[in-house]
Amino acid sequence: MADNPITGAVVMDPVPRIEGHLGIELSFTGSYTTGTSGTCNNVNAKGEMYRGFENILKGHHPTDALHITQRI
Amino acid sequence: MQITRRQFVQYVGAAAAAMGLSQAAVLKLTERMAMGVYARPTVIFLEGQVCGGCETSLLQLRHNSHSVLGAVGIPNTLGTASVAGLPAGAAENNALDVLTAIGYPANMGDGGSAVTIDDILLDVLDVKLIRIAGSPAGDLYTNELLKYCDSSIIPAGGNAAVTGGSFGVLVVTGSVPLGNGDSKTIGKNACISASMGSTAYTAQDLVAALAKRAGAVIATGTCASYGGIPAAVNRNYDAVSGRYKYNGAGTVDSTLAGYTGMPPVVKVPSCPVNPVAFYLTVAQYIVDVAVGGSLSTFVARLTSDNRLKAFSAAGVTVPLYSDAIHGGRCPRYQSYLSGTWAAKFGDSGCLYQRGCQGPNTFAPCAVGGPTGGLWNDFAGQFCIKEGAPCTGCASDGYPDKFSAVGGLNTYTNNGY
Structure with a gap:
């Protein structure tokens, strides 16, 4: 692995064994090689799915929320 | 996985029993499998806009003689009451007799050596990918997924692993957002199901690309079948600012509508999906297609909107989506x-x-009567x-x- 420097961004998407769609993205300045020091300057966790429960609920009867929000 | 013939017969028999087959059907299946007629169907699970409930429900399947076998009329007690529709004789009438006859210990279903979902996922089916329970992540997962994609829908790009091989069953859970989006909808980018490096694959593209290579598609749960919760009316759209867009949820049917040569889509609705109804649908596919070799036999068992009317094998019939609750x-x-x-x-x-x-509502929730039920882990509740x-x-x-x-x-x- 020491010969395999990581540069730019590292993306792990999808992340398994969780409910929903999650992606992790790391970005580096310069390069990082195992055994030497490196700098990770940004990490983003991304939800890769949008359903919009808030928007769905608006306009529905309050009792509907009982059924709809169960499925978040 | 290397297993002995005895283990193989045990697995097949016990899993078939857990799916609600009678001993006669178990023996028939076992016999045919031992002859090498039956090849485990390769199964791929793909998630669209899910809450995780369907997968969780499917993974809850646990052999429970009180309910699963009760659902087809086999009582849990050691009595010898005869059951209409089953051959005469105590062995067919008693869940434990059926299971011990094929070599399983009598305490199965009570912990210990119970038949659980792993037996079915690995030994009855050949599940290649199920994200919520599998270990591959990121590029590893996507790379494996792309092997089963049709390259005319998802271009192979630089991925040499794309082989375009065909496989058995695609199981889709969750709705599939469609289109490129407009002023009111987000479209297919509302659900990214896999990524490879900087390339994101939407659920819409993946469902179409995988379905093209599949023998059958099972739309699992109400979202995949009809849109469900994500397709609920969005009354919050703000026409002035253009905010609060609708996510664009569609069904598996509508995803495949624009393509030719797609396999049949079988719907197993309810929210979440009923695990026994799902596995009985899969069992019917095995009996008709993997064993019987006839897809048209399987398709003829579906209702007009492609739900399985009833599971039927070896004289056992379990009504599924034919009757109202x-x-x-x-x-x-x-x-x-x-x-x-x-x-x-x-x-x-x-x-x-x-x-x-x-x-x-046409669903099998009440099948099994007061002492059983298809919602097996809840004792028929x-x-x-x-x-x-x-x-x-x-x-x-x-x-x-x-x-x-x-x-x-x-x-x-x-x-x-």
Whole structure:
């Protein structure tokens, strides 16, 4: 692995064994090689799915929320 | 996985029994499998806009003689009562007899050596990818997924691993957002199901690309079948600012509508999916297609909107989506006939005036009667038995069709 420097961004998407769609993205300045020091300057966790429960609920009867929000 | 012939026969028999097959069907399946006629169908699970409930429900399958076998009329007790539709003889009439006859210890289902979902995922089916329970992540997962994609829909790009091989069954859970988006909808980018480096693959593209190579597609749960919760009406769209867009949820059917040469889509609705109904659908596929070699036989068993009417093998019939919940199987049907209505939640009596959608809902929830039921891990419990009116979750149009605003729900008309 020491010969395999990581540069730019590292993306792990999808992340398994969780409910929903999650992606992790790391970005580096310069390069990082195992055994030497490196700098990770940004990490983003991304939800890769949008359903919009808030928007769905608006306009529905309050009792509907009982059924709809169960499925978040 | 290397297993002995004896182990193989045990697995096949026990898993078939857990799916509700009689001993006769078990022997028939075992015999054919031992002859090498039956090849485990390769199965790929793909998630669209999911909440995780369907996968969780499917993974809850645990052999429970009290309910799974009870659902097909095999009593749990050591009695020898004869059961209509099954061959005479104690062995066929008793769950434990069936299972011990094929070499399983009598305590299965009570922990220890119970037949659990892993037996079915690995030994009855050949599940290649199920994200919620599998270990591959990121590029590893996507790379494996792309091997089964049709390259005419998802270009292979630089990925040499794309082989375009065909496989057995694609299982889709969750709705599939469609299109490129417009002023009101987000479109297919509302659901990214896998990524490779900087390339994101949407659920829409993946479902189409995988389905093209599959022998059959099973739309699992109400979202994949009819759109479900993500397809509920969005009344919040702000035309002025263009904010609060609708996510664009569609169904598996509508995803494949624009393509030719796609396999049949079988729907197994309800929210979440009923695990036994799902595995009986898969078992029917095995009996008809993997063993029998006839896809048209399997398709002929479907309703007009592609739900399995009833599981049927070796003289055993389990009604699935042919009948409404409302009827002789409902534990509160006698109250309906006698006009005894529940005036408020918690009352005994028929829940019709509390908004029960049983008469409009065609689903196997009540199959199995008072002592069994297809919701196996809950000993045959389901909404109505618990005192909650049916919400129609297995129907096209759920939840809006059954909403208290403009829908069929009568809570507000009856004091709620």
